[in-house]
Amino acid sequence: MLYNKKERKILRKQQTYKAFREKLGACHKALELRWSKFQRNATLLKRQLTRQFNGHLGGERSFSTLCFALALHEMTEAPFRAMDEFDVFMDAVSRKISLDAVVDFALAQGSQWIFITPHDISMVKQDERVKKQQMAAPRS
Structure with missing residues (x-):
């Protein structure tokens, strides 16, 4: 048992x-x-x-870095983004192409973008959704 x-x-x-x-x-x-x-x-x-x-992509190293950043931004979602001095090492032609590309990208994405640059932004295209704010140059 x-x-x-x-x-x-x-x-x-x-x-x-x-x-x-x-x-x-x-x-x-x-x-x-x-x-x-x-x-x-x-x-x-x-x-x-x-x-x-x-x-x-467009060629120059700074521009290539910008393209990589845009590709990453395209794959992620965020209500707003900021890019600081992304064009600081670019020549005038690359800067114009980059600014146009970034603004077009930002407008197409529909989110809010803040671009900070020490360079002239007068060539940034006008759009009802684009607001440019330029600060006065610092005094020496």
């Missing part, structure tokens, strides 16, 4: 162990599926970032 009791107890423990093993296997499968989806998404996001970066 004691033997039968112990045998039933062992059988219940084995069934419990088997059930836990099945649940653990299901968890492993779910983890593997999520990991593969994560890797696929990372690959797709990398491709998308590269494509968007190349779409904005």
